[in-house]
Amino acid sequence: MRMEHPHYGFWLPPNISTHGAEIDKLISVLHWFMLVLFVGWALYLVYCLIRFRERPGHEADISGSTHFSLPKYIEIGIIIFEAVLLVFFSFPIWSKVKRDFPNEADALVVRVTAEQFAWTVHYAGKDGKFGQLKIELIDGTNPVGLDRQDPNGKDDILSPNTLNIPVNKPIIAKLTSKDVIHNFFLPVMRVKQDIIPGMTVPVWFQATQTGKFEIGCAQLCGVGHTQMRGFFNVMSQEEFETWYQEEEKSLLASSDEPLPGKPLEVAKIQTIKESK
Amino acid sequence: MSQDTHNHSHGHDHSHSMSHELPFWRKYIFSTDHKVIGLQYGITAVFFLLFGFGLMLLMRWQLAFPKQAIPLIGKLFTEDGVLSPELYNQFGAMHGTIMVFLGVVPLGVGAFGNYLVPLQVGAQDMAFPKLNMMSYWVYFIGGVIMLASFFSPNGAAASGWTSYPPLSVVADNGQSFWLIGMVFLITSSLLGSVNTIVTAIQLRVKGLSFMRWPVLVWAQVVTAFLLLLAFPPLEAAGVLQLMDRLAGTSFFLPSGLVVSGEALKVSGGGNPILWQHLFWFLAHPEVYVLILPAVGIVGEIIAVNTKKPLYGYKTLIYSIIFLGFMSFIVWAHHMFMTGMGVTMSTFFQATTMIISVPSIIILTTYLLTLWGASIRYTVPMLFAVAFLPMFAIGGLTGLPLGLTASDIHLHDTYYVIGHFHYVVAPGSLFALMAGVYHWYPKITGRFMSDTLGKIHFWLSVVAINGVFMPMFFMGMAGVSRRLYDQTIYAHGAAAQPLNVIMSCCAWALAVAQLPFLYNMATSWKWGKKVESNNPWGGTTLEWATASPPPHENFTTPVEVFRGPYEYSSNKKPLPQFVQEA
Amino acid sequence: MSVIIPYIDKPNPVTGVTNAKLGIWLFLASEVMLFGALFSTLIILRSSATDWPAHGSDVLNVPLATLNTVFLITSSVTIVLSWASLKMKNLMKFKLYMGLTVLLSFGFLIIKYFEYSSKFHHEHYPSTSTFYAVYFTMTGLHGLHVIGGIITNLYLMGPGSKMWKTEPERFTGRIECAGLYWHFVDLVWIFLFPALYLL
Known part of the structure; x- marks a missing residue:
């Protein structure tokens, strides 16, 4: 298949690699997750800002006894989701790209x-x-x-x-x-x-x-x-x-002549081990 | 204090008159009063923030309209009025350096920390007043050296605020100015952080146990620890890079470099990645140095303006401490693309995911504080509330960057720029502005104008999102950061319209700051007078004293009787310093 | 009313330390990070080099450095004795031991000077190889710390000792802090000596 005029815009450029689809999928999963979380927070925030605004006849609840357990479960959910992202997306993709080299x-x-x-x-x-x-x-x-x-x-x-x-x-x-x-x-x-x-x-x-x-x-x-x-x-x-x-x-x-080259002065050479 | 006993009464009188009739230069320039030093830090930092912002406004012209002459003032910089690539790189490097090291940190730590920590712990001054004065002046000298670098023969540093070698080692002289300037700034921060920690721990008034510290004090102390322990490695790295540049060593230069067709005559054997490790070992905690003072300020403002106790105070404090601790072991997530192996990347991805937990907890406690509140929308509260979603965007967008797989595409693109600017610009800077509005009556005895404040807020909040939101889309499109002219690339040209939007919003953001600056300057003299010590109904110690506070802060001894955010049964705030319940 | 800062001479009953003592400990913590970064540099450069250019035991003067180690360790002892003399209210003995400390530190610097100049004489500069780069940078920074210590100690022995008359407890505290700093400088050398000269 030939891509004559690759389309570039305000989102991911086209992908023509064998491993790229997985990266793109992770990016899109992440952004849906971020969007859901953000919209959730934002709706809550806007609700609070309106419902609990200072006005005559409304007073703050200072009892301090209100305890919320939902945020704890949301937090645990986020931690589990992040672990899933790591174990099922990021680690496998990274090792495919960085370690599993073709012959x-x-x-x-x-x-x-x-x-x-x-x-x-x-x-x-x-x-x-x-x-x-x-x-x-x-x-x-x-x-x-x-x-x-x-x-x-x-x-x-x-x-x-x-x-x-x-x-x-x-x-x-x-x-x-x-x-x-x-x-x-x-x-x-x-x-x-x-x-x-x-x-x-x-x-x-x-x-x-x-x-x-x-x-x-x-x-x-x-x-x-x-x-x-x-x-x-x-x-x-x-x-x-x-x-x-x-x-x-x-x-x-x-030509069979070797390419011309003027010798360069080179100081005593040490090399770094190639890092893997 | 050090008078002989038989001379005591005379000595006392003498020092009494001293504190009121110090010559101008001792009272306002070489002052040892933490409040004056805090203001010095604040004013200098605002100057640098405006300067760094100005550099970016010029760069944004080149980004929006590549290779077109900057109207009106372009000829000041180059002959044809077009911002040259040389200047572009210099402005870029200096924008980052100035905003981080000369702007936000001195404002958050130097100004707010210096002014508020002694007041909030009930001390009369910092533990080491002369050291405090010295840290300001060392910072000042560092700033002057940074500015002077623009006038060095080949201009300022141009290798980015990260100064990666070998580029920074083979760069022009501006880089040496940068390094020397950094050594001064680091020294200043170290002196300052020792002072903050000792003040907060040693000079607490009676009754102020650690778990009664206001959240701002906690945030400042954790920040001070980060500065204290993370900055020295960068100081070491700066010295090593200076050695590479001036003494011809090869700490960061491997063997066999050929720069512009000439073999570099150095011994070689160094390692360019070493710099990145030393740099990011500082620069990641530095991110939390930028954000934690803001978290403290927002906590105070939310507590005062919701008129109810802060939700989950202890959880909040533990999260801040955990965040500070974790920030030391995530640094290499900035270096995923340097050829890092599987093991190391696994470790740093995991720690990066873990550090998101305390950040979310901090955000959650603030959001939950709003539930059941009676929210008073003062200007500082508007900024503090805006901080929450902005910080959330900044935090969330860190996620794709913290996972190596998605980082492959997003690394070093505009996505990164958008991410950290959401954390520090509409994040930290909004919180710092909120702090200015909130404590202005305490500092000057006068309120800032509410109308101008609201204009400032609404214009800023719209414009700043217009600057940074498009960056995520541009980063998605794959446009790399630090490009002088992205239209050379096909994908860059396609995303170019976003640059025009961003630039226009950046200029609008600049205009939006004018009412703020005008407000700050004029309210000092003509603002509405404060009628009580505690105009907002605050519960922490700084509201126990006069506005502005006298030289020794508290004319009558203060004592603390309870936690920082408590309310009486008749829903009135119950300040820490009031005995009767 | 003038500004009063508590716990300058007497320790805070809650924390058990004076301001200066807490301050110096924090300062030393940051110094540990500074030298920690430099030692990490040495480790990283050395472990990533296929061929480490020189070994300290071959090219550096180990006997002289050993003598220097003895000098510094002795000076750490004398500075403790000077502090103990103040505890026993003996200013003269304090000055004697502090003077010895400063003398020993000068001895250290003089030996360092001969070491450096012999290196320069043989055309070994920081730019010669990464080994010499590390050697000169680390010993140089340590040397600056020694000079800083000498200046402080001379001040405390001379004009600074006037404080003994007015605020003896505060002055003793200062000597203790100077001693802590000096122990740190000594400790850095005890790490530098094997890392650069022996390995």
């Missing part, structure tokens, strides 16, 4: 590198293996420092600001940042993940419809934060393969 062999694995104020999507190419990244090779034409000399890196595709994926296939995106904290946000996929420099954070998702959408940065990353918009295209399997092959072809046509 890498069945999925398309991409690397997404964020920097002030652009995205670079790195595909492994035909061999399915990512080339080595070297910080000293980073320059304007090689934003991630991909080593084209490395046999695994020869056929890698770098796609500036555009994430193209095939529909109905699990995608694993490994997120890294070169400079500050960014946030990888795909509104239509219900994907949002901070990208912490020094760590590689994986996310996974699977699209159910094709169409042209957007990547957003959802964490203030500097003066060009707003501009950090990328393109997110969900293609049919055939479309995607055509695009992939054309990229490979143009890569071979360009």
Whole structure:
């Protein structure tokens, strides 16, 4: 199914991910609950404000003996409902999204590198293996420092600001940042993940419809934060393969010369353990 | 007090005349009188609130009409009159910082706490008057440093009020001003909270046991404990970030950073998440620092204006204490999207759900107090009543943010902005305004105008909902916060009409504050005079003394005979300080 | 009528403490949180580093730091003795022990100065690695607390001791508070020493 003109408005954007429906359902259950509770309180409040207003012949009941037990039951009800939300909605969804990753062999694995104020999507190419990244090779034409000399890196595709994926296939995106904290946000996929420099954070998702959408940065990353918009295209399997092959072809046509790069001075390097 | 005995009578006379003929600068500027210091805090805080609000009014022009020149005054800021992204980020960061640390907290804790806690416990002053003066001036210096940062070469801090590194570490000099300013503000809060706790515990008059404390005193003491224990970690974090910025350390910088094409020449090995933990360890209790003084004020006003005892006083107090305690173990729910694992998120989701329980109990006790009341609609009561549903909206909308699954979509969107603004703007700020109207007669001996107050109330209540309600819809639509121009995104452009509504309401809200400011200024001289010590029929100790109270607060010794909100059988209020039942 | 604040010299019969004593305990509670945050920083940075850049026992001068530990512990004892002397109404002995406390604290700072300057001499700065960053920041903040203590103690020994004549109980209370603060500074060092120098 193709979404030609995704409809955006004053409520949730369309959802084209396999896991998003559950999130949307939780959001709607929550808002009905909030609405019921609020309307209940508001009706009670308005009733009190009118019925117990100061007026001649009306006096406050100061006995202090009035005891209400209903609020206690409402409170207990709220606690039980919150426990249900946690156990039956939030915990399962969170562990599905954060823990139950698809097998890498069945999925398309991409690397997404964020920097002030652009995205670079790195595909492994035909061999399915990512080339080595070297910080000293980073320059304007090689934003991630991909080593084209490395046999695994020869056929890698770098796609500036555009994430193209095939529909109905699990995608694993490994997120890294070169400079500050960014946030990888795909509104239509219900994907949002901070990208912490020094760590590689994986996310996974699977699209159910094709169409042209957007990547957003959802964490203030500097003066060009707003501009950090990328393109997110969900293609049919055939479309995607055509695009992939054309990229490979143009890569071979360009040159066998390694991409130019001026070495950067790098201080003694320590690394943070990847956090899981 | 420290006169030698043979010199006693002379010394007494001397100090008597001292208290009345202190030079101007000792009486009003470097005063040690808690009432004067409270007013100093109040006036400074109102100034900062207006300033921070003003920044937002300018930002709202850019949000409603992106890249269009601000009419009339735009040229003051940039050459073409369009608010630049640089300025937008600076205004955003400073709006948050100023409203929280220089506005609401000093008003709620510094002004109301300082003025009312000693009066309500029957003390003649704070326990450490000189320390009290010092905390005001340290706060003042912190504020001046924050304001001065606008004039530093590249402007003020621009990394958000949360100042997440590495962005804040590689940012311009304004950030260093921000950090130094924060160290001052934190120090001020620490001194102030020690003073409040000691005053409330040590200087209680005879008969005032803990369970006879007015709810405002309880709220202030719990708040003071939160400040005392939660602020130091941010002070530590501030020092570490200053080290990163000025001494070249890498507390928050991991290895291998490449900023604008240049490898950062630092040792690396740091951890950006560390800052977030230290920051939110403060900043979540800080939310309760913003709301608890408001809860106290609303409790007092509801008790006085319903003309009946507060429902479930003990439950209310225990809830406030439990809330304060729980606020220390929920902080990481601000960090669900940082790549947090399943175990940690389970813990913090659970604690977040638990903390909603005492909040609902507090709200419920206030709502139940209204049952069987005889509600007198004074202006403070209007604001206090409006606080209840507004606080409820703020609290309820915290629910989808506290559950990780729904937070995936709503995190860092306008939904978050709407949520916490409902808590602090029509929540805390309404309560603080209610407090101004309620205690103004005590402070000045004159009432504020009722008509102007009602105009202020109705305009504000409509406008403020017009500002914050659309934010929930915009957040639902997925629009991220802190965007200079959301129309770049398709979903942002679709939600853009909401921005126009919000901006217009924000400007209307600004206009709505004019009668309030005028009322506050003119009633001081021309307001209707207060005829008794206790014009509202209050039951707590501050109503036992003259309006305004003399330098030593109580000219005759006071004593407490009963709980804070009791009534006699003939339905007359039975103040704590009156012996006869 | 002037403002009267009770429980300045005598404890509140209900709570059993003077205002100043309650105040200093609250202040120390916040100090615990301050240093607690810094120790947490050390733990988090160290446990998340694959390769901790340096070990204190290899690069820092452990014998000197041990001497410093002895200095601080001794000074904690002398400040208690100075307070006890006041309890026995002996101002001269108070001054003697307080003087010893200040001397020992100066000794601590002088040794710290030699430690720092030898580090700088070997071009080890806070920016060298996260280890040195933590080392300089934590010992530096602790050093500031020592300096603060010295200033307070010197004041109480010199001009501040005039209060002994007019309000002896209040003055003794002040010395007790200064002592509590000084014990805290000592305690922080007792945690810092193994955390930075030995582990």
